[in-house]
Structures are given as structure tokens and as C-alpha cells.
Amino acid sequence: MDERTDVDWTDADWRPGSRRxxxxxxxxxxxxxxxxxxxxxxxxxxxxxxxxxxxxxxxxxxxxxxxxxxxxxxxxxxxxxxxxxxxxxxxxxxxxxxxxxxxxxxxxxxxxxxxxxxxxxxxxxxxxxxxxxxxxxxxxxxxxxxxxxxxxxxxxxxxxxxxxxxxxxxxxxxxxxxxxxxxxxxxxxxxxxxxxxxxxxxxxxxxxxxxxxxxxxxxxxxxxxxxxxxxxxxxxxxxxxxxxxxxxxxxxxxxxxxxxxMLASTVRTAEEQQPVPGSEDAAVLERLYRFFDGRKHAFELLASRVAAEVLRESGATYREGWLSRPSGDGGVDFVGRIDMGSINASTPVVVLGQAKCVAPRTGISPEQVARVVARLRRGWIGVYVTTGSFSKQAQIEIIDDQYPVILIAGGLLAATVVRMAQANYGGDIEELLKSTVDDYGKAITHRRPEEVISI
CATH class of the missing domain: 2.30.280.20 (PUA domain-like)
Incomplete structure (x- = not known):
């Protein structure tokens, strides 16, 4: 327990009416x-x-x-x-x-x-x-x-x-x-x-x-x-x-x-961004990495769906868009949009996403995050989803420069996948992964990000 200033739980002089x-x-x-x-x-x-x-x-x-x-x-x-x-x-x-x-x-x-x-x-x-x-x-x-x-x-x-x-x-x-x-x-x-x-x-x-x-x-x-x-x-x-x-x-x-x-806690260590070793989420994250290690482009669709789930849980009205082509994406792997406001008074916001399937605990550098930041226009936001962790410097630059980028590291990724599997696949993660691979080809298109506003 932390040391207290004027309240001691073991104080024999404690009197009724004193603050607790x-x-x-x-x-x-x-x-x-x-x-x-x-x-x-x-x-x-x-x-x-x-x-x-x-x-x-x-x-x-x-x-x-x-x-x-x-x-x-x-x-x-x-x-x-x-x-x-x-x-x-x-x-x-x-x-x-x-x-x-x-x-x-x-x-x-x-x-x-x-x-x-x-x-x-x-x-x-x-x-x-x-x-x-x-x-x-x-x-x-x-x-x-x-x-x-x-x-x-x-x-x-x-x-x-x-x-x-x-x-x-x-x-x-x-x-x-x-x-x-x-x-x-x-x-x-x-x-x-x-x-x-x-x-x-x-x-x-x-x-x-x-x-x-x-x-x-x-x-x-x-x-x-x-x-x-x-x-x-x-x-x-x-x-x-x-x-x-x-x-x-x-x-x-x-x-x-x-x-x-708690402002001081916004920069998290690599350990804090990953599941607890030996936990169910840690096993799920390792499973995700091994599954997508030979098909990393398909990981982009899982990242898009995880980003959608995380944003919706925050209360946002989110609509998934599409995946960019595997080559020449320019730092954008998936596109979506958030509708801000109410049904009768709303405005769409473009969401650009980047996905990176790497070995758990691998660090994502500031330069890697900067690729999606460079593509953002005024009023747009970015999402970066990875099986790894974001380096301390990458997080500091996002905070100091006030870039509108949401960072989803391995721990949150694994926990979200578990919830998605429970909600939609009877808890069967294998079925979720199979669906992701099956749907990957149909999700790719060649369109400008701003076109998501009109879908």
C-alpha cells in the first residue's frame, strides 16, 4: 500500500467521525x-x-x-x-x-x-x-x-x-x-x-x-x-x-x-502492451502470428475488423470500407469511416488503417507509424494494428505532435479477437481465421480513401 499523509489504517488513535x-x-x-x-x-x-x-x-x-x-x-x-x-x-x-x-x-x-x-x-x-x-x-x-x-x-x-x-x-x-x-x-x-x-x-x-x-x-x-x-x-x-x-x-x-x-500512463511499456505471459490471450496472440506469418496480407482484413470492433466499443458509429492492394498502398492497408453526430446531424470522418503482423513483442518504430500519419488529411484519423508493441518513442511522438492515430498493440488485438470469436463464431477462433482468409480477396479494391464518405 502507498504511504498516506494523515490517514494510517493501523493508527490506534483513530476516532469515529474521522475521514476514511x-x-x-x-x-x-x-x-x-x-x-x-x-x-x-x-x-x-x-x-x-x-x-x-x-x-x-x-x-x-x-x-x-x-x-x-x-x-x-x-x-x-x-x-x-x-x-x-x-x-x-x-x-x-x-x-x-x-x-x-x-x-x-x-x-x-x-x-x-x-x-x-x-x-x-x-x-x-x-x-x-x-x-x-x-x-x-x-x-x-x-x-x-x-x-x-x-x-x-x-x-x-x-x-x-x-x-x-x-x-x-x-x-x-x-x-x-x-x-x-x-x-x-x-x-x-x-x-x-x-x-x-x-x-x-x-x-x-x-x-x-x-x-x-x-x-x-x-x-x-x-x-x-x-x-x-x-x-x-x-x-x-x-x-x-x-x-x-x-x-x-x-x-x-x-x-x-x-x-x-492519468496522463503519465499514456506511454506504455512493451510488456504492458502484450498479454500476460501464459494467459489465454497470450496463446491467442501467438496463434494469430503463426497463422498469418505466411499470409500477412490477409492479416490486414483481421486488423480492419478488429479496428471496427474497438471503435464501435467506444460508442462510435463505424462503417468498414475496403482493403488497399497488397503493393503500392503508400502506408494505408484498410479504409473505413466514422459518422460523427446524430442520425439527423452527422458528418463522416475518414479512417486510414495500417496493419503489421510481426512476432509478438517486436517493436514498431516511429518511422513505421509515420507512414500512416503522412497520409492523413485534416479531419481524418489513423489506426495502427499490430501483433507487436509500439516503441516508447513512437508513442511519445504521437502524443507530443497530437497526431490523431489510435494504436492497437498485441494485447488489445488478442483480447478483441477473443470477444469477436465468442460473439460471432461460438468461441471458435479457427472459424474466425478461416472466414478472414476466405473474405480477403473480396475486400480488396482500388479506390481513393475519400470515396468511403459516399458509401
Whole structure:
């Protein structure tokens, strides 16, 4: 744990009413049967003491399910939901109990979180308690009045982590705090169970993680106040982060300005751009490289489809165009377009893509990225997709020169291919690759990039 300025989790002089700061990336002990009086268990802060210290005499805010919340509170000015605590368990992803993969990009303040509808659930999303909580909260988070947004329950995000104790990996009983979030978007989606192949409906949330105050932290007295029936909803904001208060005042327009962003983390190491060694994604990436090593031109179609998937996941309306000819492409392997705006008021933006199939962990140099940058006109954007990693200098030049280029390295490529296979090929990556090779020849054309605007 990082050293703190004036809050020490083991401080014997801690007094009721003092602030309890919870920082993004703090690791907490979530022990079965733990009391609300122990501040530290096994050398880590006790989750139950932090969320519901014993002197407050309130029930625990558990993380037993993926979506958790204390009961509605009848306060002096009406009824409110104090908080919703989300738990993501990456080690369960792909199992029947959790056949989906939540996505975390805390450096850019974004989490994509799936509801708790399962293949065995009868009915539409909302039939489960968790999905009902999300639907109720989403209505308030999208509220057009300050009164609605004051009622909106803070979304506190936690994810299960593995810790090492005495040289042994301990999978259960520990969580990482990932921040407080606003529900930016709620969608109804259809997912496929990787075990049975059955399709089922679910909810998915795009969550905007707000930047914290001092020490990138949340003062948990804010949650205490929201659970205090004697305080009005407005008064219960007194310990909320300033970013949350701004969103309450201004609404959705404030989200880009209150979203958490870690500027120093925009340059990533080669290791950070690749899958974890030994993981499923690492095996998939190696498989992609070996499959396309003798047919690297066909990799351009996979890169085009991966770019489309990544852009659509960001909320963009993306339309795939075509592949350029294998020779004489001038730094452009595929072309697409993004339609910016709404249905009745939009403008197309040309997307130029470059694909490079190289051995995983091979570095992509600034000169290689510059080839696609040189082809960009005003208002166009570039996408570079590779099985390798982007060198530090290539990333720095993109950032310093403010080039509108999206870099998709091996880790994101592999993870996206896995999701595409699950969604469209019953999880069979071999079928996805076969389809890519079969469709490659039909995707090639000789057209100017700007012609994509008229398709």
C-alpha cells in the first residue's frame, strides 16, 4: 500500500467521525465472517470496517454478488439508494456463473460492466435483482434535473485480485478498489455462453470513473452521510468528490471534464502492451502470428475488423470500407469511416488503417507509424494494428505532435479477437481465421480513401 499523509489504517488513535480515504488501486481484505471493528486483516485494510465501521451500527455493504446495494433509505426528504457496489471477478470470466468479460481502463476513466443475467435466467434483463438495481440507477444517472442526479447512487467499483502470501497465490478474499463512477450509457445486448453456445440477453454499462480529490481518493464519510436518514440528499453531498458535485450541478456535459485521466500512463511499456505471459490471450496472440506469418496480407482484413470492433466499443458509429492492394498502398492497408453526430446531424470522418503482423513483442518504430500519419488529411484519423508493441518513442511522438492515430498493440488485438470469436463464431477462433482468409480477396479494391464518405 502507498504511504498516506494523515490517514494510517493501523493508527490506534483513530476516532469515529474521522475521514476514511479509499484510493484507486487500494488492495483490501474481503474476508468471510470478518467483523466491522477490525481495521486490518492479514496486513490489509478490512473492507467491512472501511465501508461500515462498527460505531455506525449499520449493516454491511457486501460484495457477495456482482451487483450489491444496501436497502433503500427513507430519509428526511424522501427515499434514496445510498450506494451500489459492483464486484468484477476476472478469474470467473468465461464460466457459466460469469460468461462475460468486464473491461477496465482506469487510466482513462472507463469501465465496461455487464449485468447479472445468465444463460439460465428466465425473462428479460431486469428479472434479476442486480439488473433491476442497474436499471433504476441508470434512470437517475441520466436525469436531466439536479434533483434526480442528487438521488443517483454512487457506483463503487471493486474487482477481485490474486495476492501472494508466503509464496502462495491466494485467489479469493481480496479486492482492489477501482473508483466511483457515473453510469454514462446502458445498453441491452445479446451474449453467447461460451460453454453451451446459447444466446441470452443482458445489460452492459459504460461507466465513467470520476477523478478523486486528495490522493486520488474518496472520503467514505460521503457514503456514511448517504446512509444517514437524518440528512437530506443535498447535505449528504458535503464529503463527495468535487468532480461528483460538478456532475450533479451540470449533468452529462460535465462528464468529459470530471472523468479520471492519468496522463503519465499514456506511454506504455512493451510488456504492458502484450498479454500476460501464459494467459489465454497470450496463446491467442501467438496463434494469430503463426497463422498469418505466411499470409500477412490477409492479416490486414483481421486488423480492419478488429479496428471496427474497438471503435464501435467506444460508442462510435463505424462503417468498414475496403482493403488497399497488397503493393503500392503508400502506408494505408484498410479504409473505413466514422459518422460523427446524430442520425439527423452527422458528418463522416475518414479512417486510414495500417496493419503489421510481426512476432509478438517486436517493436514498431516511429518511422513505421509515420507512414500512416503522412497520409492523413485534416479531419481524418489513423489506426495502427499490430501483433507487436509500439516503441516508447513512437508513442511519445504521437502524443507530443497530437497526431490523431489510435494504436492497437498485441494485447488489445488478442483480447478483441477473443470477444469477436465468442460473439460471432461460438468461441471458435479457427472459424474466425478461416472466414478472414476466405473474405480477403473480396475486400480488396482500388479506390481513393475519400470515396468511403459516399458509401
Amino acid at each position: 480515504l479509499l484510493r484507486v488501486h487500494d488492495e483490501l481484505r474481503y474476508a468471510q465472517g470478518a467483523t466491522q471493528s477490525e481495521r486490518v486483516i492479514d496486513g490489509l485494510p478490512n473492507y467491512h470496517w472501511l465501508m461500515s465501521p462498527d460505531h455506525l451500527k449499520r449493516p454491511k455493504v457486501t460484495l457477495a454478488a456482482g451487483i450489491n446495494a444496501p436497502k433503500d433509505l427513507v430519509a428526511c426528504d424522501g427515499t434514496r439508494r445510498p450506494v451500489i457496489a459492483l464486484r468484477s471477478s476476472p478469474w470467473k470470466a468465461g464460466h457459466e456463473t460469469n460468461p462475460w468479460h468486464d473491461e477496465f481502463d482506469l487510466d482513462h476513466g472507463h469501465v465496461r460492466y455487464f449485468g447479472d443475467h445468465k444463460p439460465s435466467t428466465i425473462g428479460l434483463p431486469g428479472a434479476t435483482k442486480g439488473d433491476r438495481l442497474l436499471l433504476e440507477a441508470a434512470r437517475l444517472h441520466s436525469g436531466t434535473t439536479r434533483a434526480e442526479r442528487e438521488l443517483a447512487p454512487p457506483i463503487m467499483i471493486f474487482r477481485a485480485i490474486t495476492v501472494y502470501r508466503a509464496g502462495r497465490a491466494v485467489v479469493k478474499g481480496h479486492v482492489e478498489f477501482c473508483g466511483v463512477a457515473i453510469i454514462e450509457r446502458l445498453e441491452h445486448v445479446v451474449q453467447r455462453d461460451p460453454d453451451t453456445g446459447r444466446s441470452f440477453p443482458n445489460l452492459v454499462l459504460d461507466l465513467a470513473v470520476v477523478s478523486g480529490g486528495e490522493l486520488d481518493s474518496v472520503d467514505l464519510r460521503w457514503i456514511d452521510d448517504r446512509r444517514n436518514a437524518g440528512l437530506s440528499t443535498s447535505t449528504a453531498l458535503r464529503y463527495a468528490p468535487d468532480t461528483w458535485k460538478r456532475w450533479v450541478r451540470e449533468g452529462a456535459l460535465a462528464i468529459p471534464r470530471v472523468r479520471r485521466r
